[in-house]
Structure formats: structure tokens, C-alpha cells
Amino acid sequence: MEKFVIEGGRPLSGTVRPAGNKNGALPILAACVLTAEDVVVRNVPRIRDVTSMLNLLEGLGVSVTWLDDHAVRLNAGALDGGAALRREDAERIRASFLLAGPLLARFGRCVMPPPGGDVIGRRRLDPHLDAFRALGATLDIGRDIDMSAPAGGLQAGDVFMDEPSVMGTENALLAAALTPGRTVIGNAACEPHVQDLARMLTQMGARVDGVGSNVLTVHGQAELGGCDHTVGPDHIEIGSFMALAGVTGGEVRIVETAPDDLRMIRLVFGRLGLHSELDGDTVVIPGEQALETSKDVGEHKMKVQDGPWPAFPADLTSIAVALATQARGSVLIHEWMFENRLVFTDKLVAMGADITLCDPHRAIISGPSRLRGERLSSPDIRAGMALLIAALCAEGRSTIGNIDQIDRGYEAIDTRLRALGADLERIPDDVVVAVG
Numbered sequence: 001m002e003k004f005v006i007e008g009g010r011p012l013s014g015t016v017r018p019a020g021n022k023n024g025a026l027p028i029l030a031a032c033v034l035t036a037e038d039v040v041v042r043n044v045p046r047i048r049d050v051t052s053m054l055n056l057l058e059g060l061g062v063s064v065t066w067l068d069d070h071a072v073r074l075n076a077g078a079l080d081g082g083a084a085l086r087r088e089d090a091e092r093i094r095a096s097f098l099l100a101g102p103l104l105a106r107f108g109r110c111v112m113p114p115p116g117g118d119v120i121g122r123r124r125l126d127p128h129l130d131a132f133r134a135l136g137a138t139l140d141i142g143r144d145i146d147m148s149a150p151a152g153g154l155q156a157g158d159v160f161m162d163e164p165s166v167m168g169t170e171n172a173l174l175a176a177a178l179t180p181g182r183t184v185i186g187n188a189a190c191e192p193h194v195q196d197l198a199r200m201l202t203q204m205g206a207r208v209d210g211v212g213s214n215v216l217t218v219h220g221q222a223e224l225g226g227c228d229h230t231v232g233p234d235h236i237e238i239g240s241f242m243a244l245a246g247v248t249g250g251e252v253r254i255v256e257t258a259p260d261d262l263r264m265i266r267l268v269f270g271r272l273g274l275h276s277e278l279d280g281d282t283v284v285i286p287g288e289q290a291l292e293t294s295k296d297v298g299e300h301k302m303k304v305q306d307g308p309w310p311a312f313p314a315d316l317t318s319i320a321v322a323l324a325t326q327a328r329g330s331v332l333i334h335e336w337m338f339e340n341r342l343v344f345t346d347k348l349v350a351m352g353a354d355i356t357l358c359d360p361h362r363a364i365i366s367g368p369s370r371l372r373g374e375r376l377s378s379p380d381i382r383a384g385m386a387l388l389i390a391a392l393c394a395e396g397r398s399t400i401g402n403i404d405q406i407d408r409g410y411e412a413i414d415t416r417l418r419a420l421g422a423d424l425e426r427i428p429d430d431v432v433v434a435v436g
């Protein structure tokens with residue numbers, strides 16, 4: 001195990017290119033199981049969750065060949081449906097469950113161990129299972145979930161999600177793509193990564209209409225072909241770099257973004273006082289901004305609430321909390337999706353932040369606070385990044401343990417932050433370091 005040692009208080013400045021979207025790459029890699037032909041995926045982020053997904057695929061018999069640092073060729077031609085998912089790999093990531101749709105559609109049966117992922121509250125699988133049932137599957141639910149398609153395979157049909165679950169929609173898309181006929185997915189999620197997967201499936205031969213909306217129509221095929229697909233930029237990582245620039249005060253340029261995916265993030269961060277500009281597809285965060293939260297009409301306290309796309313992303317609420325600690329004024333942050341995501345704010349309080357946790361879903365942050373270096377540990381990917389942001393703007397030295405969590409979703413974050421001027425080192429966990 002390793003930890004980060006951070007000397008805070010330095011402005012970060014320079015240019016950074018976002019990695020490919022973690023939550024896009026995972027379903028896109030899983031989609032290779034749908035075809036016996038080669039699938040080439042480019043702009044793959046080199047993060048732990050991707051390694052876990054590739055281990056799972058290799059365990060099933062998929063051949064995995066790296067073409068360069070970020071491009072991988074996958075071939076699932078040798079699969080016959082006989083191999084089981086390795087339990088320890090499946091339990092490592094939430095996205096392991098994304099293999100259910102492709103396996104069920106191609107082989108008519110799969111046995112899924114419980115998936116892993118961030119422990120940030122209750123995480124339902126019901127929308128996934130409802131979708132498979134709507135396509136004709138029968139399920140035997142124990143600790144593992146054993147799913148079978150009817151004789152002759154899944155049947156195209158009408159799927160209506162009980163909530164716009166991101167991975168639930170992706171699993172429905174993956175299964176429907178290899179199910180001949182027209183499947184309509186209603187109340188679908190439409191995050192950028194869901195859109196990216198739909199575009200890839202279209203390239204493989206299953207046309208998906210309605211991409212970007214909450215009704216997707218999939219024209220599934222009995223066979224799908226290979227493709228060459230490039231994963232889109234990670235808007236959550238871009239939001240994280242924006243907040244980092246804002247709290248440390250340097251000018252940062254984030255190149256090769258998808259500006260349309262950043263509208264809500266720029267709007268909400270703008271209301272937290274963080275001004276950003278677009279220069280083509282580059283996001284520019286000017287340096288030395290005096291952050292100040294705006295008020296709603298009538299002098300009411302500003303509120304940030306996440307929601308399904310195109311609302312503010314749940315995965316950026318922890319980052320928004322860290323940003324708000326440095327803004328003059330106060331803001332209510334309401335993370336209504338996940339029960340435990342705001343629990344980490346006690347660590348920011350220990351650093352000197354003024355945060356009142358009203359209940360597990362709502363926190364009031366008043367700022368600006370002078371943060372001090374602390375001994376910290378990362379409970380999940382985004383809280384880990386929020387703590388890193390806080391440590392980089394704090395006075396003195398901090399350490400952050402359990403950084404496997406950060407490495408799950410952010411590629412070579414220490415190297416990339418050092419290139420922006422951060423004083424940050426990765427050292428073995430058992431080396432004792434004074435903080436403060």
C-alpha cells in the first residue's frame with residue numbers, strides 16, 4: 001500500500017489533458033464480449049478499474065493486446081460461455097456487472113458474483129435485473145445471480161427503468177444490441193458515457209436511436225461486428241482539475257475536452273465563484289480568482305443538488321464541497337443519490353473547514369476557511385480527490401492513505417499534478433511522516 005505526501009499552498013498552473021472517461025471505458029471494454037471480431041478501444045484511461053475489467057475479460061478467455069499506452073485490442077472469438085467470472089476480480093469493481101448483458105445475450109446464460117465498487121451507500125441492481133427480465137430472461141437470485149435466456153435467446157421488447165440507472169441502462173443497451181429486433185428503453189440514463197457506449201454499439205452494427213435522450217431505441221442484430229472506438233474525455237476528471245485550479249489559484253488550461261458535456265459543471269462551479277472560459281475545446285481557468293458563492297433571488301442560500309444527466313453529476317459533489325470551502329459565503333450541497341458520500345466531510349472539518357453535516361445527504365459549507373495539513377485517508381475515489389484538492393490548498397503537509405481508491409479512477413494523478421507544480425510524492429504506507 002502507498003500514500004501521498006503533499007506540501008500544500010502552491011498554485012497549480014499549466015496545461016493538462018483529461019484521460020478517457022472511467023465510466024465510459026468500462027462498459028465499452030465489456031462490449032467486446034458481444035462479437036467474435038477484433039474490437040480496438042482508444043483513449044483508455046490507465047486506471048485500476050480498467051486493469052480490473054481487463055483481468056475479468058482475460059479470465060473469461062478474451063485476448064487483450066495493448067497497441068500503445070492507451071489503445072487496446074480485444075478479441076472474444078475464443079469464448080464459448082463456459083468460463084465463469086473470477087469472483088475476486090468481480091468483487092473489485094461495480095462495473096463487473098456490466099458483463100451480464102453481453103454474456104447473457106451472446107451465450108444465453110451467465111452467473112454473476114456480487115459486484116464491488118465504492119461503498120458510498122446502497123447500490124441497487126434491480127434496474128439491471130428488471131431490464132433482463134423484460135428481454136425474457138429468468139433469474140435465480142442467491143448470493144450470485146444466475147441468469148438464463150429463453151430457448152432461442154433473449155427477445156427484443158419494451159424495457160422501462162424504475163429509475164434512470166447509469167449501468168442499468170448500459171446493461172440493457174448491451175443486451176439489446178445482440179438481441180434481434182427493436183427494443184425500446186424508457187426512463188433511460190443519458191450520461192456522456194451512456195451516449196458513448198450507444199455510439200460504439202451503433203458502430204458494431206446495432207443502431208441506437210435517441211442517443212442523449214431518456215428513450216433509447218435499439219435495433220438489435222443476431223451478430224455484431226468489430227469496431228475501432230475512442231473513449232470520450234472524462235468530464236468528472238475535468239471538473240476535478242477545474243476545482244483544483246480554483247482552490248490553489250493558478251491558471252490551468254484543460255485541453256481536448258467535450259465542451260457540451262461541461263455545461264452544468266461550468267454553470268454550478270461558476271455559481272460557486274469559479275469562472276472558466278472556453279477556447280475551442282480547451283477550458284481555461286484564469287488564475288487568482290476570489291471565489292464567492294452567489295445567492296438565489298431573494299438573498300436565499302445557494303444550493304447544489306446532483307441528479308441524473310444533464311443535472312450536476314453525483315460524482316462531483318465531493319469535489320464541489322472541497323471547492324466551496326474556499327469560497328466566500330455559504331452553500332447547501334445536497335447529494336441525494338448516495339447515503340454515505342458526504343460522510344468524508346469530517347476529514348475536511350479536521351483540516352479547518354466550516355461544514356455542518358445536516359444529515360447523510362446534506363451539508364452546509366461556509367467559507368473561505370484556512371485549511372491545515374492533516375493525516376487523511378481516502379474512503380472512495382471522489383472523496384479521495386476532494387481530500388487531495390484540500391491538501392493541495394492547505395497550509396503545511398498532509399498525508400493521504402488508501403490511495404488505491406484514487407488510483408481506481410484517476411490516471412497517474414501524482415505525475416500529472418507534479419507537472420502542474422504540485423509538491424506531491426507517493427511513498428510506501430509504512431514510512432512515518434509528520435503532518436501539519
Ligand SMILES: CC(=O)N[C@H]1[C@@H](OP(=O)(O)OP(=O)(O)OC[C@H]2O[C@@H](n3ccc(=O)[nH]c3=O)[C@H](O)[C@@H]2O)O[C@H](CO)[C@@H](O)[C@@H]1O
Pocket residue numbers: 023026094095121122123124163164165166167168189308314315337338
Ligand atoms: C461504473 C459507473 O458508471 N459508476 C457510476 C454509475 O453507477 P451506477 O450505475 O451503479 O449508479 P445508478 O445510476 O444505478 O444509481 C446510483 C444510485 O442512485 C440511486 N438513484 C439513481 C438515479 C435516480 O434517478 N434515482 C436514484 O435513487 C440509485 O438507487 C443508486 O443507489 O452511476 C452513478 C450515478 O451517476 C455514479 O455515481 C457512478 O460513478
Ligand SMILES: C=C(OP(=O)(O)O)C(=O)O
Pocket residue numbers: 022023093094095116117118120315381382409
Ligand atoms: C462511484 C464511482 O464509481 P463506481 O460506480 O465504479 O464505484 C465513481 O466513479 O465515483
